[in-house]
Amino acid sequence: MSFVEDSIGILLSSFFYLLYINQVLLILFLATLIFFIILRNIHVRNSTFFPNVISTLIKKITYQNQKKSVESRMGHYGELSKRQRVLPVLIPLLITIVIAYIVLNHYxxxxxxxxxxxxxxxxxxxxxxxxxxxxxxxxxxxxxxxxxxxxxxxxxxxxxxxxxxxxxxxxxxxxxxxxxxxxxxxxxxxxxxxxxxxxxxxxxEYLLFDSDKVQITKYGSEMHRVSQILKNVKKLGFTIFIICILLYIFLAASSKH
Known part of the structure; x- marks a missing residue:
């Protein structure tokens, strides 16, 4: 038998033996065989195919990692940017709501x-x-x-x-x-x-009015009319507050654009 036939016989025998005895060793054996084939193509035949394949794989892996890193950073910067846009609007709004709640409930x-x-x-x-x-x-x-x-x-x-x-x-x-x-x-x-x-x-002195009765004081009827207006505003206080809050949100959102 020629050397090639002997080699093929040895490889087949080794393959079936390892397949029967230990599949892990078989995998290691095949991996080692492939590795030596690659080395032979590189050094003996001066082939550029496998180096090019490996280089391409490395470039793709590196590109994917860089892309994920950039996307992660952009996402982080986006979150920070959103916070920077939202906080200046949200904090005054929360303070206003708390103050309005305290005042409207006479706390x-x-x-x-x-x-x-x-x-x-x-x-x-x-x-x-x-x-x-x-x-x-x-x-x-x-x-x-x-x-x-x-x-x-x-x-x-x-x-x-x-x-x-x-x-x-x-x-x-x-x-x-x-x-x-x-x-x-x-x-x-x-x-x-x-x-x-x-x-x-x-x-x-300007607020001491019995708003349920018409009174003329030394400040004249104008002050009484003002007190009547204030009384009506107080009744509509919650509605006016909601309208002002919505207007504030609208103006804040418009200014950001």
Whole structure:
């Protein structure tokens, strides 16, 4: 037999033997055989086919990896760009919604001082900022409440707290009030800044109207008409708020384009 026939016989015998004994070894054997064939074509015949194939595969793999890397970076930059466009619109919108929710539900509001019983801390016609988000009256706090003995809400300082019973007193009065309060009857507490209530001086004079009755004050009927307009705006407050929010979103979206 010739060398070629001997070689083919040996390869076939090895193939069937490995196929019967161990398929993993067969795969390794075939891989090794293919590897040596490739080397023979490269070095013996000086063939460029296999190097070109390997080079092409490497280029394709490298290109795919680079493409995925670029797409990943572009996606990341796109997300950052979207965040940068959305956040300047979203943050003011959320702040506005929170403030509107607090104001419309009267969690924070301005109350008018109608008497001089809290002088000099609060004078008549002052506006004082009140909150009822967290009402926990303690001695010295300024609170707002209703009582049957007063025609309008009263703003006085807490004189003493004994269990559920609260006694109040005006700063300008020598003796405590002749009524007692329960915690649930208190409408709110004055918001303090550096230990002092936040007030707007001499504005309440323009707002002291009984809007259900026509009144002519020293400021004339024009002020009454203004108060009527404000009353109607207050009734439509939620609707106006929604319209303003939608308009803000529309303008913000338009400016981005």
């Amino acid at each position: 924070v509001f301005l109350a008018i001082v109608t008497s001089g019983s809290m002088s000099p801390a609060l004078e008549v016609k002052d506006l004082v900022l009140i909150q009822n988000l967290h009402v926990n009256p303690q001695q010295g706090d300024i609170v707002m409440f209703n009582t049957k003995k007063a025609r309008m809400p009263v703003i006085h300082r807490v004189h003493s707290v004994s269990g559920d019973v609260i006694k109040t007193k005006g700063d300008a009065v020598a003796f405590p009030d002749d009524w007692t309060l329960k915690k649930e009857t208190i409408q709110g507490e004055a918001i303090l800044f550096k230990g002092e209530p936040i007030i707007v001086k001499n504005i309440g």
